[in-house]
Amino acid sequence: MMHHKDLASAPQQRLAIMLPPANLSGVVRDQLRRMTSEGFADIDVRWNANVLAIEARGESGYVRRVFNCTGARVMEKIDRGGIGVERFYDADGITLLSEAIFDSWNDR
Numbered sequence: 375m376m377h378h379k380d381l382a383s384a385p386q387q388r389l390a391i392m393l394p395p396a397n398l399s400g401v402v403r404d405q406l407r408r409m410t411s412e413g414f415a416d417i418d419v420r421w422n423a424n425v426l427a428i429e430a431r432g433e434s435g436y437v438r439r440v441f442n443c444t445g446a447r448v449m450e451k452i453d454r455g456g457i458g459v460e461r462f463y464d465a466d467g468i469t470l471l472s473e474a475i476f477d478s479w480n481d482r
Contacts, residue, residue, distance in 0.1 A: 396445045398426050405439060412437075442467075 402419060405428045409417055414430035414437065421427070425448070426441040435454040442448050446467025451460045462471045 396443065398441065398443075398445055401426065401441055401445045402428065409437060 398421070406417060406419075409428070409430040412430075412432075413434055414432035416431040418429045419426070420429075424443060426443075426445075427438065428441075429438045430436070435452070435458070437453075438449075438451040439447055440449040442465060444465075446463070446465060448463050448465065448467065449461070450463075452458055456477065458476050460474045460476070462473075463469060464471055
C-alpha cells in the first residue's frame with residue numbers, strides 16, 4: 375500500500391511511503407464499541423485492499439469513518455439531525471486536511 379506523507383504540500387515536497395498493512399480488527403472493535411455507545415444501531419463494515427469503511431445509522435443521524443490500511447482515519451462524515459461535517463485527514467490520521475460543514479444531506 376502506498377501512502378503519501380504531507381499530501382497537502384507542494385508536489386515536490388510529498389513523499390511516497392510504502393507502509394505494511396496492519397491488523398484492523400482492533401480498529402473495528404473500537405469503532406463498534408464507540409458507535410454503539412453513541413446510540414447507533416445499524417452498523418455496516420466494508421473493506422478492500424486499500425481502506426476500511428465503517429458506517430453507522432441511528433435515530434440521531436449518520437456517521438461514516440474511513441481508515442487506511444495502517445488503521446489511521448483518513449475521512450469522517452457526521453450528520454446529526456441534518457447538520458453535519460465532513461473531514462479529511464492526512465495518512466497519519468491526525469493532520470486535518472479539510473473540513474466542510476453542511477446544513478442537510480442535500481448540501482454535501
